[in-house]
Amino acid sequence: MKNKYSILIICVIFGLISCHKTQKQEIYFHKSHEESRKNAPFSDVTQVGNLYFLTGQIGKNHQTGKMSVGIEAETTQALKNIEDVLKQHQLTLKDVVKCTVILADIGDFSKMNDVYTTFFVDNLPARTTFAANLVAGAKIEIEVIAAKK
Structure with missing residues (x-):
């Protein structure tokens, strides 16, 4: 049984490598549209074909530079x-297919989820949620992957 899975995994990997070789995708690194983030040492979005990988966002208003207060805000x-x-x-x-939610305190999950579900009504992208230390004293960071149709 173990050998069947090994062979299957090798076939999947070979298929992905073959697909990658035959369908080379251009990669674009998009800088931020926000003036305050123009010189950030990362891209706001990395685009590979029709997939858009967004940098994680915290609850900081980029126009005012102020952090919101409380997990809901x-x-x-x-x-x-x-x-x-x-x-x-x-x-x-509606184009988001995957979300990663990082909480400073996993105890904030329910409050975060109450707000999150008001934004994702018509589509429910796959989601991973975990807790970790975050920059700037943030209580939450969210990153997404979107697919252009």
Whole structure:
């Protein structure tokens, strides 16, 4: 049985390598549309074909430079930041296929989820949630992957 799985894994890997070789995708690194983030040492979005990998967003308002207060407000602002980035690439939250949510305190899960579900109504992208230390004292960071149709 173990050998069957090994062979299957090798076939999948070979198939992915073959697909990658025959369908080479251009990679684009998109800088931020926000003036305050123009010199950031990372891209707001990395695009590979029709997939858009967004940098994680925290609950900081990029126009004012102020951090929202509380998990609900930070979640709202992080998702608004994501909407703004998506809009720059003619995408919306309906194009999101995967979310990663990082909480400073996993105890905030329910409060975060209450806000999150008001943004993702028509589509429910795959999601991973875990807890870790975050930059700037943030309570939440959210990153997404979107697919342009």
